[in-house]
Amino acid sequence: MMDHTDGDTCADDPRRGFTAKLNFLFATIVPAGGREYSNARVAGAICATGVQISPSYIWELRKGRKDNPTLKHLQALADFFGVPPAYFLDAATHDRVTHRLEQLRAEQQRLRELAATNEVQMMALRAGELSSKGRRQVADMLEMVHRLEQAERHGEHGDEG
Template identity: 35%
Template sequence: MNRSQRYTNAQLAQFVVANGGDITEGYICLLRKGRRANPTLQTVQDLAAALEVSPAVFVGGREERLGDEQPRRSFPDKLRRLFRVAHPSDRGPYTPEEVARSISSDGRYGSISSSYIRELLNPPPQPLPNPRLKHLLGLADHFNLADDDGPQAVYFLDDHLAARIDAELDDYAALRDAGVLEFVTRMAEYAPQWSPHRRRQAIDSISHALESGDSTWRFPCKKGDAQ
C-alpha cells in the first residue's frame, strides 16, 4: 500500500478487512467527516495497519511505522502499571471508583464506570479489552501523562514511547518510596523562610548523603556557623 496515494473509503475498508479487521466504508466516511470521533482501540490499530502508519499518529504521536510495530504489551498490562505506580507520595494507589469519577467529572472524555475500569484491568480471556479513544485520553489525563499538547494517550499506542515513560515511572516510584518526594515537598515549604547560609547547609548535607551513602547524620556545626 502506497501511503502517498489517496484511497477511497471503500478501498480503505477493503484493506482493513484484508488484514483481518472489521470496519465498514460508511464508518470510515463518518470518521473522515468528523461525525464520529470516538473509535475503539482496535479500530485505531486496524486503520493504522492498513495505512502503514503508527497507531500513535491518531493522537499526535509519530507517523512512521516501525518494523516491530505490533504491540508487545497489552493494554491491561499498561493500565495495571499506571494504577500500581502512578499515584502521589501521600497516598496509595487510586481505586477504580476514584479514576471513574475523575474521568467522568467534567464530560471531556465522556463517562466511564468503575466496573468497566475493573474489567479493563482484569479482562476475561476473550474478548480482548477494546476501550474507546476518549477513555484512553481520560486515563492518560488522570494519571498525569499529559504534556504541552494534551493528554499522552500515545502511551497506550506506542510501545517505544511507553518504555521511556515506564522508566520515568520507575524513577518516580523509587524516589517516592524512599521518601524523597515528601522530603522535597517539605523543603519547598520551609526554604523561602531560610537564610542563604541555612540553604547552603541543607544542600551540603543532602549532597554529602547522596555521594557518600552515609546513613548517619549530624548537624554540621562548625566554628562561625552559628552566627
C-alpha cells in the first residue's frame, strides 16, 4: 500500500487545506461587532457583486464537504475577505497573509483592551466634545508624545550594543 503523505503537502497539512484556510478567514476577519460573518451574509455580499453563490455552498466549503471551488468562487471569497486568491493556493502567500492577519488580530485585541480602560474612555469623551480643530491638535500632541516615548525606548535599548 502506498503512503500518500509525501504527495500534496497542502492537502496533507490540515492548516493548509482549503477548509481550514476559509474557516481561518471567517474567524479572523470579523465585522465591527466582533462576531464572525454568517454564511448567508458572505453569500449575499458575493451575490451583490454578480457572482452567484449560496449560503449552503459556503457551508459545504467550510465543513469540507466541498473542497474544490470554481476559480470564480475562489476569487469572490478572496475578494470578500480582502486577501489575494493565491492565499488559498500558494503556501508562501498563505503564510505571509496569515502572519499579517494574526498581527492585526493581536493589535485589535490590544486596542479593545485599551478602549476598556477608564483613562482611554475619558480621553475619548473629552475629545468628542472638542471642535474638529481641537481634535487635530490633540492628535498632533499625542503623536508627538508617542514619538518621544518611542525615541526614549530605542535610546534605552540602543545603548546595549
